[in-house]
Amino acid sequence: MNTAQSWQHEFPLDPNICYLNHAAVAPWPQRAVEAVSRFARENALQGARDYPRWAKQEKHLRNQLRLLLNAPSSDDIALVKNTSEALSFVAQGIAWQAGDQIVTSDQEFPSNRIPWQALSERGVNLRQVALDGADPEQALIDAMGPHTRLLTISSVQYASGLKMDLARLGTACRARGVLFCVDAIQSLGALPFDAQAIDCDFAMADGHKWLLGPEGLGVFYCRASARDQLSLTQHGWHMVEAMGNYDLTDWSPAQSARRFEAGSPNTLAQHALSASLEVLLDVGIEQVATLLHQRTRYLIGRLEQLPGIRLLSPQTADRQSGIVTFAIDGIDHAALHRALMKAGVICAQRGGGIRWSPHFYTSENTLDLALSQLQTLMAAQQSKSTSR
Incomplete structure (x- = not known):
């Protein structure tokens, strides 16, 4: 049973x-402990002899995260350092114009507030909406106007635990041509999440809360049609389409969400997080x-x-x-x-x-x-x- x-x-x-305290930092399951121990022993005895296996582990982790997010493809999944980094990719990647507006709530954790506040120097206005009324989604929807470019909201509010009706918000954004960004750190791994059903453009979460993984590794879902709307703010060997061809000078960004992964991956954390996700997926x-x-x-x-x-x-x-x-x-x-x-x-x-x-x-x-x-x-x- x-x-x-x-x-x-x-x-x-x-x-x-x-x-x-799983809404802050979670303990690892035994499988993650054992995965890290095996990886450490392998590295100590053999170095990177089996690096191709590490690359397969990375691919497997992307697919596990695709399943948890119900993303259309693992190509929509980027492995990032944390939620703040993913949110900053969106905040700094959009071609904002002075007078543009972002709508959010007045209950957001700083990770989903500071990146947007930092855009004030570009003339972008952040509107923070109270969620303490009878219909918090309608309050957010009503706050969207002709200059609204993006709605960003936590799937679950970190202090109160308020769960948002994301599908309703996604429908409203699509009807208005507004980008929809979801900070999913307080729900992914605890509650079902369906990026397609809620029709979001972006979603992100750290691995160290409900996903039961280590700090320093998270996920960034970016809808395929939204990727070209984000200018890249980091560059390196890992984010190019022809990854592994080190002599190629005429490079282009990866067509997949890997374009947001500039440099060497956190292979140790990948082994740990994958083992943790295995537990969640086995339970269902x-x-x-x-x-x-x-x-x-x-x-x-x-x-x-x-x-x-x-x-x-x-x-x-x-x-x-x-x-x-x-x-x-x-x-x-x-x-x-x-x-x-x-x-x-x-x-x-x-x-x-x-x-x-x-x-x-x-x-x-x-x-x-x-x-x-x-x-x-x-x-x-x-x-x-x-x-x-």
Whole structure:
């Protein structure tokens, strides 16, 4: 049976911690650890003798990412350092004109805000739309006008965990001739993602969150028809069409998304990420999402029973992701976060509260222990406040 318990052997976490921080940096599955160990031994004993095999591994990784994104082709997949790099490729690659407008939300992580703000020196206006209304998609759609060139939005908001209706936004962009860019870092590997169904031009994500991989390697999906709309900002031996022909002086960029990969690939991280994706694909992303939804619903249900807690994450199923953020009346959240970390509940302080982010394999026992620690620390803080 494909349950969370049947996959816990892949995650031999320290029994003294409750890991609820996948929206920040995830632990590697055992397969990734073993893949890195094998690669390191191979490199130490043989150097790059088997480099052609490394190239095959790179090709395999592209296809794994194609499957997770439901991209039309692995040619649409570029392997990048991180989400910020991919977003910068888009921001710096478009031929902007003074007066152009970009629409985004007021809840974006800096990676999906700073590259666009940096365009102000070219006369490009960034419009940040509030998402706290009853219909956040309509608010974004209404903000698009005749000068809007691009809509950029996170698939899931990093602080609240709000899940966006990307297909609706993609339809609106296509009807208006607006480019559609999706920062998918808080959903890829946790929830199904379909680049074709949502009709996006660009999507990107790091490997070190829900994809369970290492830092320093991410994915950039670029629709084939949109590639020529981006001027290249980096150049090197790896991004040319005739890669491997080192004597050719009359070069041209690769027709595929490899054109965004300037130099030597991160082969070590490729081996690790590929092993991590193998776990997700073996479980099946639909089942990953089902198991994760069970965990977030369990957390929300238990948190709602605790006095003084306010949920900051959506409570309707169609808006929920793997992120559960909550605040506590009369509590110093910075102090509470430090205490939780010291007690072994690995989490983050985000969005005015405490953010917990389990994954599909997280056991109910882990959640119960984290909740017990939370109750103990809440009582201690409240007692200290009362005694003053």
